[in-house]
Amino acid sequence: MTPESADVSIVVPTFNEADNIRELLRRIGTAVTSAGVTAEVIFADDSTDHTCEVIEEAAGSSPLPVVLHHRAVPVGGLGGAVVEGIARATAPWIVVIDADLQHPPELVPELIARGRATGAELVVASRYAAGGSRSGLAGGYRVLVSGASTALTKALFPRALRGLTDPMSGFFAIRREAVDRATTREGLQPLGYKILLELAVRCRPRAIAEVPYTFGQRHAGESKSTVKEGMRFLRHLVTLRTSDPRARVAAFGLIGLSGFVPNLALLWLLNGPGGLHFAPAEIIANQAGLLWNFVLVDSLLYRVQRSHHRRSVRLLTFAAVGNADLVARLPLAALIIGWAGIAPVPATAISMVVVFAGRFLVVDRWLYRRRAQARADQVPAALSPTHPFP
Numbered sequence: 001m002t003p004e005s006a007d008v009s010i011v012v013p014t015f016n017e018a019d020n021i022r023e024l025l026r027r028i029g030t031a032v033t034s035a036g037v038t039a040e041v042i043f044a045d046d047s048t049d050h051t052c053e054v055i056e057e058a059a060g061s062s063p064l065p066v067v068l069h070h071r072a073v074p075v076g077g078l079g080g081a082v083v084e085g086i087a088r089a090t091a092p093w094i095v096v097i098d099a100d101l102q103h104p105p106e107l108v109p110e111l112i113a114r115g116r117a118t119g120a121e122l123v124v125a126s127r128y129a130a131g132g133s134r135s136g137l138a139g140g141y142r143v144l145v146s147g148a149s150t151a152l153t154k155a156l157f158p159r160a161l162r163g164l165t166d167p168m169s170g171f172f173a174i175r176r177e178a179v180d181r182a183t184t185r186e187g188l189q190p191l192g193y194k195i196l197l198e199l200a201v202r203c204r205p206r207a208i209a210e211v212p213y214t215f216g217q218r219h220a221g222e223s224k225s226t227v228k229e230g231m232r233f234l235r236h237l238v239t240l241r242t243s244d245p246r247a248r249v250a251a252f253g254l255i256g257l258s259g260f261v262p263n264l265a266l267l268w269l270l271n272g273p274g275g276l277h278f279a280p281a282e283i284i285a286n287q288a289g290l291l292w293n294f295v296l297v298d299s300l301l302y303r304v305q306r307s308h309h310r311r312s313v314r315l316l317t318f319a320a321v322g323n324a325d326l327v328a329r330l331p332l333a334a335l336i337i338g339w340a341g342i343a344p345v346p347a348t349a350i351s352m353v354v355v356f357a358g359r360f361l362v363v364d365r366w367l368y369r370r371r372a373q374a375r376a377d378q379v380p381a382a383l384s385p386t387h388p389f390p
Contacts, residue, residue, distance in 0.1 A: 005038060006038045006039050006040045006065070006090060006091040007037050007038045007039065007091055007092070007093060007112065008032070008037060008038075008039045008040075008091050008093040008094070008095055008108065008112055008173070009039070009040050009042055009086075009088075009089030009090055009091040009093070009094050009095070010028060010039055010040065010041045010042065010094075010095045010097060010108065011042045011044060011082055011085035011086055011089060011094060011095065011096050011097075012024070012041060012042065012043050012044070012085070012096075012097055012098070012099050013044045013045075013046070013078045013081040013082050013085065013096075013098070013099070014043055014044070014045045014046070014047055014051055014055075014081075014099045015045075015046045015047055015048075015051075015074075015078070015081075016047045016048060016049045016051060017047070017051055017099040017100060018047070018049055018050050018051040018053075018054045020099050020100055020101055021051065021054045021055055021058050021099065022054070022058045023101060024099055024101060024105065025041065025058050025059075025062045025064070025066070027101070027104075027105040027106065028041060028064065028105040028108065029062055029063045029064050030106075031105050031106045031107075031108055031109060032064070032108060032109060033063060035109035037108070037109045037112060039064055039091070039108070040064060040065040040066070040067065040089075040090065040091065041062070041064050041065070041066050041067070042066075042067040042069065042085045042088050042089060043055050043066070043067065043068050043069065043085075043099075044069050044071065044081035044082060044084050044085035044088075045068060045069065045070045045071065045081070046070075046071050046074040046078075046081055047070070052068060052070050055068050056068065065388065066388070067088060067388045068388075069084060069085060069088055071084065078195065079194065079195040079198060082096055082195045083188050083195070086179060089176070091176070092175065092176050092177075093112050093115065093173055093174075093175060093176070094173065094174050094175075094176060094179065095108050095111060095112070095171075095172070095173045096170065096171065096172055096173075096174075096195065096196075097170075097171050098170050098171065102215055103125065103170065103171035103213070103215075104213060104214070107125055107171070107211060107213055108173075110211055111123045111125060111172070111173040111211055112173055114209050114211050115173055115175065115209060118207065118209045119206075119207055120205070120206075120207040120208055120209035121174065121175040121177065121178040121203075121205035121206050121207060121208075122172065122173070122174050122175075122178065122199070122200065122203070122205035122207075122208045122209070123172060123173045123174075123208075123209045123210070123211060124164060124166060124169050124171075124172040124196065124208065124209075124210050124211070125166075125169055125171035125172060125210075125211050125212075125213045126164075126165050126166035126169060126210040126211065126212055126213070127166050127169065127212075127213065127214075127215045128150070128165040128166045129165050129166070129210045129211070129212040130212060131212035132166075132212035132213055132214065132215075133213075133214040133215065149168050149194075150166065150167060150168050152237070153167045153168065153197060153237065154167060156237060157197075157200075157201055160200055160201045160204070161200060161201075162208075163208050163210075164200065164208050164210070165210060166210070167196060167197055167200060168194055168196070168197070169196055170194075170195070170196065171213070172196055172199075174199055174203065174205065175205075178199075178203040178204070178205045178206075179199070179203055181203055181204065182199070182202040182203040182204075188202060197237075201243075202243075235299075235300065235303060238251075238300045238301065238303075239303055245364075248301065248360075248364060249360060251300075251301055252297070252301065252360050252363070252364070253356065255293050255296045255297055255300075255301065256293055256356070258292070258293070258296070259289035259290065259292045259293040260289060261289075261292075262285075262288040262289050262291075262292045263285045263286055263288055263289030263292075264285070265288075266284065266285040266288045267281055267282055267285035270284060270285060286322070286323070286326065287319070289322075290318065290319050290322040290323070291319075293318075293322070294314075294315055294318045294319070297318070297363070298311075298314060298315075298318075302363075302368035309367065314367060314368075317362075317367050318363065318367065321359050321362050321363065321367075322359070324359075325355050325356075325359055328351075328355050328358075329348070329351050329352060329355050330351075332351040332354060332355065333347045333348045333350075333351040334347075336350055336351060
């Protein structure tokens with residue numbers, strides 16, 4: 001059997017999982033062979049220990065073709081590793097599974113069979129579907145975090161995740177056609193370890209099915225779930241949610257409103273008894289609000305696009321547009337009053353909406369414009385050599 005004839009490409013992202021590799025390959029080989037499924041295994045590795053050496057040794061006795069792709073630079077975290085592994089897959093079905101054996105490899109053939117039987121493009125192994133269990137989560141803290149993350153994610157993406165009980169699962173099968181649709185549109189932009197959410201939202205699979213499973217105990221090694229990964233997950237949620245222009249407008253407006261807090265606080269300090277006159281105090285205070293807004297916009301709303309200009313250029317442009325807001329509102333309101341005969345209050349409201357729209361368009365369409373380029377430019381596909389083992 002050659003990789004090109006495989007029914008499924010099994011992508012395994014690894015980070016210091018040396019003690020799990022041999023048992024993982026053994027169980028995958030037994031599962032797919034007994035089910036009559038042809039498969040290849042692709043390790044997308046970010047390890048700093050001897051995991052690569054173990055993979056090379058274990059590949060020699062594996063009944064399946066094994067591909068090792070070690071990334072010298074772990075762009076995008078575990079999600080980036082999965083995307084690079086998927087790019088090297090040759091089969092029509094792609095299964096993603098963790099290396100720690102908390103995901104039972106014996107379920108791989110069932111995931112593919114469910115997808116074929118139902119016509120689903122995405123089949124998720126779910127801890128929350130009827131018959132599933134999350135018993136392998138260590139401690140009440142991880143149970144709480146997992147439950148809260150699942151609830152938050154489903155609340156933010158009710159349509160994309162409809163019918164999916166476990167959007168935080170790291171064990172799933174997806175058809176290649178679904179992945180190809182995402183790469184031809186906006187590309188995949190993984191961040192952190194929750195790659196299923198990225199694929200479900202951007203690939204827009206035509207149907208989703210689930211297979212219940214019991215989340216097992218880690219075979220060896222340590223959990224990669226950390227506070228740092230949690231923060232990356234939250235940033236990823238913001239990026240995904242604001243990929244829709246309507247959501248970006250709403251988020252941009254909310255961030256702008258939040259800038260009134262530092263603005264008013266500094267104005268109160270500067271314009272107090274014995275302080276500055278209101279006009280210069282307000283000009284200075286406005287800069288504090290603009291800086292606050294820039295930090296939030298730059299670090300959350302446009303995290304992926306911010307490489308288009310240098311940070312200093314982005315800051316200066318953002319500040320210039322924000323200050324122009326003050327200059328433009330009054331004459332625009334006066335023009336509306338004189339030209340349309342509208343009362344001052346609604347004229348001022350209209351001028352604020354027009355200026356806000358102009359500011360958003362400058363920031364969104366120029367300062368942080370989305371570049372139409374291949375996904376390979378966002379997650380490098382050849383950071384290091386790929387090693388196939390026949």
